[in-house]
Amino acid sequence: MARARRHLPLALCAAVAAATVITVPLDAEAQDATDYTLRVDPRGDGPEIADHLYGIFYEDINRAADGGLYAELVQNRSFEYDPVDHPSYTGLTAWTPVSLAGGAGTAEVVDDEHRMNERNRRYLRLELAGTGGTDAAFGVTNSGYNTGIAVREGAGYDFSVWARTDAPGGTPLTVRLTDAGGAALAEPLRLEVTGDQWTRYTGTVTAEADSTTGRLTVAGGGAGTLRLDMVSLFPRDTFMHRPNGLRRDLAEKIADLEPGFLRFPGGCLVNTGSHYGYEGPDYPRARSYQWKDTVGPVEERATNKNFWGYNQSYGLGYFEYFQFAEDIGATPLPVVPALVTGCGQNQATDDPELLARHIQDTLDLVEFANGPADSEWGSLRAEMGHPEPFGMTHLAVGNEENLPEEFFERFVQFRDAIEAEYPEIVVVGNSGPSSAGATFDRLWELNREAGVEMVDEHYYNSPQWFLENNDRYDSYDRQGPEVFLGEYASQDNRFRNSLAEAAFMTGLERNADIVRMASYAPLLANVDYVQWSPDLIWFDNHRSWGSTSYETQKLFMTNVGDRVVPSEASGTPVLTEPITGAVGLSTWATSAAYDDVRVTSADGEVLFADDFSAGDGHWSHPDGRGEWAVEDGAYVQRDTSAEDTLVVAGDPEWRDYDLEVTATKLAGQEGFLIAFGVRDTGNHYWWNLGGWNNTTSAVERSVDGGKSTMVERPTRIETGREYEARVEVRGREVSLFLDGELWGSFTDDQIAEPFRQVVTYDEQAGELIVKVVNAQASAARTEIDLGGALVGRTARVTTLRGDPDAVNTAEEQPIRPEESVVRGVGPEFTHTFPPHSITFLRIRARI
Known part of the structure; x- marks a missing residue:
């Protein structure tokens, strides 16, 4: 479905109801500033920006549908709740x-x-x-x-x-x-x-x-x-006064984002379930999300167990999703199951008849969306009140599969069948659940070899990672598949997270020729039913409010521009320090035993040694999770339900050392965790051996509690077997050995640059949009050179700024847009960007 390009001025009228407009002289906040330069090349050749660059990802998580966007006020309206949905449920729940x-x-x-x-x-x-x-x-x-x-x-x-x-x-x-x-x-x-x-x-x-x-x-x-x-x-x-409609305040907040696409209905709930068939003793429960269950008369739709632990009614179904996308001017992008489970569930169906049926179901979905009103499935769409096609152009198969070979074998069969009947549909593949690692690399390899048009990437990483990876897509192969960044967010809902996301988004726009679609995730969270955070929009039964990331996404989404104007900024002086920190031991839903911990400096000096013969007096237990005790000369954690049971020993100033430890998994779902570079419980590295239900091992770095993966390998840990682990830390380089063999290595030398920018041009408005993120405590005094462009003398400015720990809540939203006008703009001028801020300047320009 074609969309008009967005050429809206910054945050006008009701979109930013609380904004105040003031006139500010140039360089009004120049004290305690770091100096930067920003050079714009108005005659340079920058990529065109897709009309649907930014969109929304909707998944029924955090009760986003029933009790949320779906406006039904009665819970368990058809008396279908059951213990299979949740152990506490009965038919009379609520x-x-x-x-x-x-x-x-x-x-x-x-x-x-x-x-x-x-x-x-x-x-x-x-x-x-x-x-x-x-x-x-x-x-x-x-x-x-x-x-x-x-x-x-x-x-x-x-x-x-x-x-x-x-x-x-x-x-x-x-x-x-x-x-x-x-x-x-x-x-x-x-x-x-x-x-x-x-x-x-x-x-x-x-x-x-x-x-x-x-x-x-x-x-x-x-x-x-x-x-x-x-x-x-x-x-x-309801929204648009539709029967069986949507909760108005939530739908309007989504519409205010002016999304270019709507990806639905998930997410993990799409490709998970106990089985994929239509028959069975538990029908229609506990199975994968299937679009045909969600259309037709509401009273005839099945209910189903949701992957996230509750019942879903399907009152908000595929017809309503397509209709909502049309109402808000977004391209619909449904996701169908590939019959390979993801999200930590690693299973693949081997039933050819079932696979054939799901492929046919997907072809029927395209007909439901785009077919004529006299076709089999187009006629159902017409009976439901929409005789005209919805104009679907993209369809994704699968979500976050961890079995690359099995997934891709089935994906190709879906794609071939869809392209044979509907060659105009872009069939989107995916690259698994992480931003890097063996699964990610293999899926990208398979997608390239098969000539897939677009690949969906997902990642939830620390703010540090987002600041460090602004250039992630600079080196992507322009001859390969385009990128659909279907799910991303930094790990928390504070303004510091929004600053990091905004810095990263300038890189998305700079690479708009390869990054064609991107959506923050998840979209919605009911405060009383939260399975996942961070989230974009929060609500209870009568109020809703946007997180700081909502305000950030809205600022970017409503001020995209038509093309990128090449620009370059100076960087922030950075002093690179070596990795320093104490050492630690931990478990996750697992019982494990540790012995013979030894830390040696690079020149051979023994810094620490503990065989636990004298107890555990050298170790602190900062969070108190788990059941740690010395047993038979080893340090044992017995609780198989406790997560993140970190205990710590040593000097936080240690650097350039070797950590050696003997580790044994005793029972539970995973393996064991060996920590190094420990500054505190939220700032450390750990080697997670046998993580993710004992399917993958990785080194994760935690910065203020937000984790990112440094290196990943498919490694399983056997119960009852002793493992000899050694971690060598040299400066910013780390090598890891398991039973004397090199397991992996990495160099943590990426710079978390706090000053990021991108410039785009709005052709209809005739304006340069200078977008600058200053994610640091000092102001950024910036000499801006517009490359000789003929520009106006004023700039309209919208700024998000505040305490990096600020959180928007129902009672208070400290992070809201501020509007101002600056005067004295010219081909060259100086502007000071406030500390901890995201600033958009719209400048009239002829280029």
């Missing part, structure tokens, strides 16, 4: 039986021949006793999500339920909206259920007060058997 005015009865969730359909199988059976007076009723109350159902005074809410009754004269149904204490929030809605066939009943209630603790009660009067299913309450004011 429901409580309730008696009104003396009514009595029983409430039971059943699956029998009276069910509504074969996919949405369970329903609520109320046996009504007929006790009490005219107003007596018996039923159930739903507690919604978070603290309850959130309603606004004066707002309308659409109620619906599927019901049937065996009472000859019908069953009166009372619908009440109250707060947690039982106080009425709206006039009761009264309906009459007639007949013993499933029928949908509807009505509207109008809230008479604000509440975030609302409860919805549905109760039947009289005697007999009343069956209920799909009990629903939607705000009438």
Whole structure:
């Protein structure tokens, strides 16, 4: 689907409601500044920037769908919750039986021949006793999500339920909206259920007060058997006022990003599950996400166990995703399973019939999205309200697979089948779950050899890594596949993370000829149901707010430009120090024993030796995790559930040393961890042997708690076997030996440059956009040379700045855009960029 290019001025009107516009003289913050130069070549040849360079990645994680973007207010509306979804679940999770005015009865969730359909199988059976007076009723109350159902005074809410009754004269149904204490929030809605066939009943209630603790009660009067299913309450004011629609404030925050594409529905939930078939005793649960389960009438869609540990209703399905993408002007980019699990689950199906069926399902998906209204799947799209094609151009197969050969064998079969029928579709491959390593290298090799058009990269690394890797894509092969950076973020949600991400994004734009699409991930997080952080947008049941990274992404996404203008900046003077630090031992969900720890200087002096014959007095246990004790002359950690059980010994000023240790895995999921260069619990290196469920080993560097991989090898650790490990540290170079053999080595000499920039040109506005990130504590006084371009005398400026530890919360968003105008701009001028800041200058220019 073609999109108009974005040529919006910086953060105008409601997009930055809290911004203030001030006029600032040049060089207004010149004290305590580091000096830089920035040279722009307006006549140079820079790459064109794709209309869809920046987009959004949506995955149903952190309850992003039910209880989040999907506007349904009733939790477990079809009584399908089950222990397979979560050990605490029952069919009545979020429901409580309730008696009104003396009514009595029983409430039971059943699956029998009276069910509504074969996919949405369970329903609520109320046996009504007929006790009490005219107003007596018996039923159930739903507690919604978070603290309850959130309603606004004066707002309308659409109620619906599927019901049937065996009472000859019908069953009166009372619908009440109250707060947690039982106080009425709206006039009761009264309906009459007639007949013993499933029928949908509807009505509207109008809230008479604000509440975030609302409860919805549905109760039947009289005697007999009343069956209920799909009990629903939607705000009438959904995004675009669509039925079965999206929560407005969340959808608007996403739309305000002006994303070029929408990647959906994941993520790990796409290619994980106990099996991939349609049949089986647990159908339709605990299986991979399959698009055909999510379309058609909502009441006929399956529910499924979500990879992230809860139930997903599929009320927000493929039709709604395509529709949302169209509503916000984004290219839809669905991801389908490749029948090779990822995300730490390493399995591949060998069933050729199942593979063939999934390939056909994918061809049917293309027809659903793009086919004519009289085709088999295009007609379903038309029946759902969209006769015109959605215009899908890209489709991804697989996500973060750890089995390169198995994945790629299946990927090629998908791609060949899609290209045979739909040659216009770009089929996107992937490179596994990390930014480097054996899996990453092998998948890129396979993608290149097969001529794949675009490869999806994913990585979540420390802010340090992002500052060090601005030039990551400078050396990528321009004759090979293009890059789709489908998931990335630095590890935390503070402004220091946003600064590092912004510095990295200047490198993405500079390499816009090879990096064609990029999306921060994950997108959404419900504060009461968090499986993963960081996240872009946070919410509860009535509020939403953007993280500091949201403000950063929004600034970049709404000010992209049409092409890159070549530019060059001076760097920050850096003094390279050797790796220094103490040593440590740790485990992760594993029991292990350590013995004969020895640290020797480069010239042979013994700095530390411990055979634990005298106990563990040399070791500190800073976080207290795990069960460490000396047993039979070894230091043993016994807790197989504890993670990151680090114990530390030695001098934090040690440098240029050898660390030797004997390690034995005793039990558990992984191997053992040997730490060096330990400054504290958040700043160290560790050799993670048998990590990631004993599938991979790597050296990880932790900076302020954020980790990045230095070197990675496929290494498994055997239980009960002694391993001799040695780590040699020389300056910034590290060599690692396992049982006397060189396992790997690395040099940690990349510079975490805090001053980064890129310049683009907005053709429609006729403006240079100078984008500068200053991720350090001192201001950056910068001599800017625009290369003789004919420019205006003022610049419109938008700045994000603040404490690097600042976090945006529901109560306070300290990181918000500030708008200003600077005067005295010319072909050459000086501007001082504040400490810890991201600054965009828009300058009228003829180039």
